[in-house]
Amino acid sequence: MANPCNIATDLEKFIVKEAPPTIYYIPNFITETEEEYLLQQVYRAPKPKWTQLSGRRLQNWGGLPNPKGMLTEKLPDWLLKYTEKISALGAFAGKAANHVLVNEYKPGEGIMPHVDGPLYHPTVTTISLGSHTVLDFYKPVCETQSEVPQTEKSRYILSLLVQRKSLLILQDDMYKCYLHGIQGVSEDILSEHVVNLSSTGAHVGNTLPRSTRVSLTIRHVPKVVRANLLLGKK
Numbered sequence: 001m002a003n004p005c006n007i008a009t010d011l012e013k014f015i016v017k018e019a020p021p022t023i024y025y026i027p028n029f030i031t032e033t034e035e036e037y038l039l040q041q042v043y044r045a046p047k048p049k050w051t052q053l054s055g056r057r058l059q060n061w062g063g064l065p066n067p068k069g070m071l072t073e074k075l076p077d078w079l080l081k082y083t084e085k086i087s088a089l090g091a092f093a094g095k096a097a098n099h100v101l102v103n104e105y106k107p108g109e110g111i112m113p114h115v116d117g118p119l120y121h122p123t124v125t126t127i128s129l130g131s132h133t134v135l136d137f138y139k140p141v142c143e144t145q146s147e148v149p150q151t152e153k154s155r156y157i158l159s160l161l162v163q164r165k166s167l168l169i170l171q172d173d174m175y176k177c178y179l180h181g182i183q184g185v186s187e188d189i190l191s192e193h194v195v196n197l198s199s200t201g202a203h204v205g206n207t208l209p210r211s212t213r214v215s216l217t218i219r220h221v222p223k224v225v226r227a228n229l230l231l232g233k234k
């Protein structure tokens with residue numbers, strides 16, 4: 001790799017050109033063996049590590065991000081291998097990922113449209129395990145104000161087919177401005193609004209039943225506090 005901090009050189013060919021800046025979609029980023037291993041590790045975590053939300057459950061690794069700074073916890077080796085690999089691609093502008101959120105979605109589950117917010121470097125990278133999903137993107141409300149009330153449908157702009165074993169990177173406006181969400185459905189019928197089909201082998205009109213999907217969302221939290229400062233030690 002010529003320049004580990006330059007995301008453009010290695011990843012340019014993975015940019016989804018049909019979307020606003022910037023989405024990178026990398027199919028088969030990990031092998032099936034790695035996928036199995038990562039799933040095994042996720043399901044080895046003790047039960048209290050899971051937080052049940054409506055529509056999904058999650059594990060938080062690396063510390064709890066908050067506006068005052070994240071009290072960091074060392075990532076386990078099985079996650080470090082991947083946070084280091086993705087950081088080496090230059091996804092976080094030379095910084096190292098220090099936070100991983102594991103989300104588990106059963107068929108029929110999803111996540112409401114949202115933005116990931118200012119606590120993170122404006123990049124999120126996601127490894128998908130176990131099942132595909134379809135990620136939908138929406139214009140922010142502020143950009144679409146008018147006399148007519150704006151519905152989710154009128155703010156919708158496009159979708160991505162996110163396959164198991166893939167890596168997805170969202171940056172720039174696609175991170176900062178547009179909302180992303182996953183519909184709580186048990187199968188996806190691919191429409192022409194799924195803009196990355198050419199790199200997936202799937203086609204408009206295909207019906208893809210979902211199974212349980214585990215996503216690893218890997219981020220860099222710039223603002224951290226050291227434990228010994230909190231404890232009043234110098």
Ligand SMILES: O=C(O)CCC(=O)C(=O)O
Nearest residue numbers: 101103111116126215217
């Ligand atoms: O599961 C995913 O791919 C999306 C998760 C997500 O948007 C989040 O955790 O903020």
Ligand SMILES: [Fe+2]
Nearest residue numbers: 114115116180
């Ligand atoms: Fe998100």
